[in-house]
Amino acid sequence: MSVDIRIAGARESTKQLDSEEISSLVTPGDVITTDTGFMRGHGTYMEDDQLKASVAGVVERVNKLICVKPLKTRYNGEVGDxxxxxxxxxxxxxxxxxxxxxxxxxxxxxxxxxxxxxxxxxxxxxxxxxxxxxxxxxxxxxxxxxxxxxxxxxxxxxxxxxxxxxxxxxxxxxxxxxxxxxxxxxxxxxxxxxxxxxxxxxxxxxxxxxxxxxxxxxxxxxxxxxxxxxxxxxxxxxxxxxxxxxxxxxxxxxxxxxxx
Amino acid sequence: MYFVCFFLKDNCREDGRGCEDYRHMEIETNVVSNTSGSARVRLANTDILVGVKAELGAPAPEKPDKGRLEFFVDCSANATPEFEGRGGEELATEISGMLNRAYDCPACLDLQKLCVIPNQQCWVLYIDILLLECGGNLFDAASIAVKAALYNTKIPTVTVSRDEGIMELEISDDPYDVQKIEVKLAPCIVTLSKIGHSHVVDASQKEESCCLARLMMGVTQNGTITALKKEGSGSLDPTSVEDMIEVGTGKRVGEALNKSLTTALEEEERQGTKSKTLGFLR
Amino acid sequence: MAGLELLSDQGFRIDGRRVHELRKIQCRLGVFSQADGSAYIEQGNTKVLAAIRGSKQKTLHDKVLVNCQYSMATFSTGERKRRPRGDRKSQEMTMHLRQTFDAAILTNLYPRSQIDIFVEVLQSDGGNYCASVNAATLALIDAGIPLKDYVCACSASFVNDSPIVDINYLEESSGKPEIIVATLPKSEQIVFLEMNSRLHEDNLSKVVDTAVKGCKDVYQILDTAVRDHVSQVATVHGWEN
Structure with missing residues (x-):
């Protein structure tokens, strides 16, 4: 039988990792590109001929499709999953x-x-x-x-x-x-x-x-x-x-x- | 559900704990500065914030020379969407009722110290409990947070002077001229849930959903039981009730819980101003 | 007000700030694990928690229903509050929050569902609406809900012929005019504007400009925090460029 109570301040912070510079990081409202040749995928929207991000995450570019992958989201189903x-x-x-x-x-x-x-x-x-x-x-x-x-x-x-x-x-x-x-x-x-x-x-x-x-x-x-x-x-x-x-x-x- | 029952026969629960083991807990006091005392408790997913405000008021008519405690529980909608608006009121009333009963015992807190002028003025401690996230075992976590907040509460000293028959009260403005409340004998609530044929301490949400009945008891550090309540639609065998209280689990676990809590609180106080209050920024 | 001067001759306010300085902002995303998204923000002494949940109730066909609840902890104010929510002030705040976020969320991407925004004020020292909006924006970003842009809010007032930004409780209750503005910082569009007390119209544009500039500063701080959080998590995930 054990009762384990600790002081919150005693827990070490896990934020000591040096994060690398991720260049394709975007936040909502950031302009991804002004080139109209791209198709837009999840996490983006068009406004005035500009492709903007609508979530905070990493930009993924697959041929002509641009989408932004957010960190946490509800499950978006795809066929075959x-x-x-x-x-x-x-x-x-x-x-x-x-x-x-x-x-x-x-x-x-x-x-x-x-x-x-x-x-x-x-x-x-x-x-x-x-x-x-x-x-x-x-x-x-x-x-x-x-x-x-x-x-x-x-x-x-x-x-x-x-x-x-x-x-x-x-x-x-x-x-x-x-x-x-x-x-x-x-x-x-x-x-x-x-x-x-x-x-x-x-x-x-x-x-x-x-x-x-x-x-x-x-x-x-x-x-x-x-x-x-x-x-x-x-x-x-x-x-x-x-x-x-x-x-x-x-x-x-x-x-x-x-x-x- | 069957899986969980079979587990328990061998004293092994879903996450590997024994039937009498608590989940990992974290406490932090002095989180909110507008209050006389505050504490935050995290018990796995359960997150509770308690604030204590001390105000002068009239004492209860049947106890004119003692201070008062008033409990108020607020279930925030952050915890579950069902708590939106007035959804959480039933649960809130249950928790505050149980806490009232547990603290009603005269041996727990020395309420006489809170008396200023008998029959006229006393300190009223408004204890406000805010449920931020529900991860099972709310009653225990709430009582732990209340005890921690009371430990942290600082009541300003009052000087009473008599001036031609009129009593004058002077509340000290000095932040260091305060008195603390003795909470050594304050009770903590221990909930024992009956699942299948065995009973467990500190049920997680999954375990709570398949438990038939619960027994909640308020236990102090030296094993005195201050309140007892049975809840749930299942029925409890009288021998198993006795078992839970006397022979062992309830009392033992309650004492251990109180002791660990006091140790942790004293440790935190020793660290004093060196430790930064991080609150939710962690 | 006898004794306390809101703005001293040397240009210092009650808490030592200058007229254009914001209070210290600290924030954190992802505080709770059970909600879809959550955030915590501290603006000076005002502390606010926000949580987002998506629920699946069939309500509107073509767009999402935004539902808000604003509540204050009973120990959050100097004088203890009797009820955490349900009083007129909270209901007004709830309505304002809902209007603000209706304009910012891309609602047509979520037909037949509902987004719940729950805001809980833990400590109140002025600027409740602003901190709530900022916290809710961070929580929406944490939940991965598509937004047109950040929504940043800031308050401003006018004392002794100079506009001051981000007012605290003492400055709020002194009776001077108070302007609260919520904007979409990139496009500089105003989504919410409210003014209390009396202000000469000559000074109006100055004060609104100050508030909008304050929003931009808030945006910088929030953006940095979000980027830090995303880059840390992405690094751990192992996502390459």
């Missing part, structure tokens, strides 16, 4: 999913992989507050996302821990599902939600994952998961990008300290 979401509402033929974006995402019944191909009542498949892994199928005009779980990889997630982070900490890569050698698996959703679970469960679930595995999880596995969770949160606190390698290194470094 893997996301993890929590069910908010069960509707007529669809589920409403919370993916930490500007508007709620939608998972249509027609986009769901049903076990055995039968039509079952929506309520039995996914209940309120269940967590699912899905892929972005399309983006509506107002920015809300349509999800699908048409592949065997996706579906309801059983026992594990969700960690909420900012989406900007996760880079887009080919695989989002990583099986770590310490006995747990980690899924990095593009929307900033991370799922950590014991590896054993995932191996058995090849059916599209709608049954819930309620076996009690081993204590050792649980400690691994808690430790991973704390590592992920620590990386997020210091605003470092999350990859499977960065999480793994942090985990190994933390093993030196027996108390998490």
């Amino acid at each position: 893997v996301v993890i979401g929590r069910i908010l509402e069960v509707g007529q033929r669809r589920w409403k999913v919370d993916t930490h974006s500007k508007l709620d995402s939608v998972l249509m019944l027609s986009s769901v992989n049903l076990p055995g191909g039968e039509l079952i009542l929506l309520e039995l498949l996914l209940l309120l507050d269940n967590v699912t892994q899905a892929e972005v199928q399309s983006v509506f005009a107002d920015g809300s996302l349509s999800l699908h779980t048409r592949s065997l990889k996706y579906g309801k997630l059983g026992q594990g821990v969700v960690v909420h982070l900012s989406p900007s900490l996760i880079k887009r890569r080919k695989t989002h599902f990583h099986s770590l050698p310490c006995g747990a698996s980690i899924i990095l959703g593009n929307n900033g939600y991370i799922w950590i679970c014991p590896t054993g469960n995932e191996m058995e679930d090849k059916t599209g994952g709608y049954e819930q595995n309620l076996e009690p999880v081993q204590r050792a596995d649980r400690e691994v998961i808690s430790r991973l969770r704390n590592c992920v949160l620590a990386l997020a606190e210091h605003k470092m990008m999350l990859y499977d390698t960065s999480v793994l290194y942090t985990y190994e470094a933390s093993l030196k300290f027996p108390n998490i």
